[in-house]
Amino acid sequence: MIYEVFLKKDGRDEYRHAGALEAANDELALVLARESYLRRAEGSRLWLARRDHIIEGGTDFVAPNADKPHRHHDGQAVAAHRKQVREDRS
């Protein structure tokens, strides 16, 4: 079975995807993950997820949200106003 490997350091960081591995069962997968991904304290916590349990949203599915300009605002006019105010004051 293939497992995806996620590692987290203690502290502020989130879990990050580190890679994948193949193992016969969960227990062996844990050992293999520790011995191949965590050799030098690359993290202090480990998550394994079976690849066939992962639900993927592909690029086509995700794509529509790339085209929503009304969810953004560059704030340029406002930034220009604020700059002007600062300059007038100094």
Add this chain to the structure above:
Amino acid sequence: MTRSWNTMEDFEAFLNDGGIVEVDDAMPEDYRKAVFTFIEMHANSELMGGLTERDWIPKTPGLRHKMSVLAKTQDEIGHGHLLYMVAADMGIKTRTEMLEDLFAGKSRFHNVFHYKAETWGDQVAIAFLVDAAALASQQAVFKNCSYGPYRRILKRIISEEGFHMRLGEDRMMRIANGTDLQRELFQGALDRWFWPSLQLFGPDSKPGDLLLRWHIKSERNEVLRDRWVQKFVPLLQSYGFSVPCPDLTQDEDGRWDVGPIDWEPLKATLAQGGPDSKRRIEQAARNWERTQWVRTAMDELAVPA
């Protein structure tokens, strides 16, 4: 993987050392409760704010603004979703219990959502002043927050609140460059929203404030409030509006002082006795009942494992 601490001193030493608590740690119960209550109130406020925002979708002038109000409404409801998840994971109340308590008037949400938005000017004032005040408070939590799951979610929320504030300021700028009638409309809104926005920061932090002690908040309320005043008083004036403070003064160093603050209105909102509390809560509760069919349909859709 569970970490645990033998004593509160050990736990506080861990926090003072910059330690970050994760959901599966055996954290002291008092810490768990304090963090949960704080996140629950934040989640409730996002939801109540989103509902006000939603009320304005049909009344918003022009397609451009309407689209952005739609985006902001979705953002706020999304913030509520993210935060209820973080809060529910702490194992004190489920998401449904939190929502039921909110709609029964048993739990709190921020003072600013206990007022009525009378005009489009109010919506603009909210997006600018309220979102800016909320953003400043959230940034101060994000900076040093000892509860990891909350901190990670705040990162995302903060970037979207920045969008709301820019939207608000841009709209205010358009109004400032508009007609006398528009400027009057906004001045009226400012007169209504300036004080509630300022009161959002709360009264001066008490010496033993546990949220400060446990590194949830990184700044005292009065520090954040003063920073907001120093920034927003001159900014509002630069757009040609007047700040509704009869006792407003400026010292030789250019620092603004808004004078004494009346905390009674804030206290009233915390007891669900604000000018619009009753209607807001009832409306939210009715909304929850009316959308029961959606939840039922979702449950029926769910495939048993």
